[in-house]
Amino acid sequence: MKKALAVTGILAVVALIGAQSAWADRVANRQVRQDKRIVHGVKNGELTRGEARHLVRQQHRIQHTKRRAWSDGTLTRREKAGLELRQDKASAHIYRLKHNNRDRD
Template identity: 40%
Template structure:
């Protein structure tokens, strides 16, 4: 009886583990975290105005929603990953542009 249960468990995990691997997006998750840090630093040192940071945060939220939608069916395809990476590339460029424009928030010293 134990042998049958053990075999069933092994077979179940053999089929379930790849599904989890296909929905995981570790590179995108790490990149989102790094971009959130860049936005936070831009806010704290005055490089980003409130409006700029709100727009950047809104874009990051949209990418997160797209990522969740891609994973909703249990598989994140190569095409979905490529689309998410493209969206992250665009967002990264926008963060850089907004942080390096002439608009600054005056911080009191």
């Protein structure tokens, strides 16, 4: 009985670590996609240099927040929600600037 309980506990910890890792991968992949959207906007002339610079800084701030949140080894629900919100706002900001009818200098 003790052995089964120990195995169950170990499996629960492994599952929790796996879930944290999967979420971290999702955040990282989203950052990469948003960076690609910025680069694409610059190449197509949809973003001015100033707009692109602003968006890149915003992505760096999100990355810094993510590193700080992971500094203790785990993410709380509040930290996850905060990162999701920041990424949602950044995504909307990228869209808005790419579609504002300004051409690159």
